[in-house]
Amino acid sequence: MALKSIEVQDRKFNISYEIVNPSQKKDIVILHGWGSNKEIMKQAFGNLLQDFRHIYIDMPGFGKSSNDYVLTTKDYSLIIKKFLEALNTNVIAIAGHSFGGKVATLINPDNLILLSTAGILEKKSASVKTKIFFAKTFNKLGLRKLTKSFRSDDVKQMSHEMYETFKNVVDEDFCYIFSSFEKNAMIFWGKADTATTLPSGEKIHKLIKNSSFTAYEGDHYFFLKHAKDICEKIENGLK
Known part of the structure; x- marks a missing residue:
């Protein structure tokens, strides 16, 4: 390496x-x-x-x-x-x-x-759409800790920079x-x-x-x- x-x-x-x-x-x-x-x-x-x-x-x-x-x-x-x-x-x-x-x-x-x-x-499932809705709602309300609970497992541990990057590319x-x-x-x-x-x-x-x-x-x-x-x-x- x-x-x-x-x-x-x-x-x-x-x-x-x-x-x-x-x-x-x-x-x-x-x-x-x-x-x-x-x-x-x-x-x-x-x-x-x-x-x-x-x-x-x-x-x-x-x-x-x-x-x-x-x-x-x-x-x-x-x-x-x-x-x-x-x-x-x-x-x-x-x-x-x-x-x-x-x-x-x-x-x-x-x-x-x-x-x-x-x-x-690709079309998102109903459960994924629901998670996205609540995540956006909590984020607008300033409840960032609750927003994290709706993230998928592969993004929960991301840094702020990588999570924002993920949102840019997904x-x-x-x-x-x-x-x-x-x-x-x-x-x-x-x-x-x-x-x-x-x-x-x-x-x-x-x-x-x-x-x-x-x-x-x-x-x-x-x-x-x-x-x-x-x-x-x-x-x-x-x-």
């Missing part, structure tokens, strides 16, 4: 990262999803794609990369771009899981690899951004994914003209069980 400091728009970030196959000349960047970190992505792909240098990154606020700012998805893409420039990389592909897929898409790589990515608005509609992507894309999905459902993956496939789509048995983390087949398709599908 290594740590690199960069500055983006007068904000400083210490980025934790790890490189696998350091002697290789072509880079594949692999970005994690919300609430995750580089370790789970390395667990899936670290022993595969031997002809490429892997760059695993903890995005700001996750893993061992700290964050003191309220950010947007666009901010994350600018931060990762600046980080990759600072490393003097030769990036031929960027893979992103869930939230990381949105960041990867904004970076606009020659080869985009999406793993159950976010970015398609309900983004990326349809226009996906439809504007004109390079090569490979899309992989879990058939039983409930976080980003299969119809969302199929919709992204329709929106990105130059894309392939493969669905596997499994949930939001389907790639942990199907990494070998995914990597074979990546190797054969790079442009």
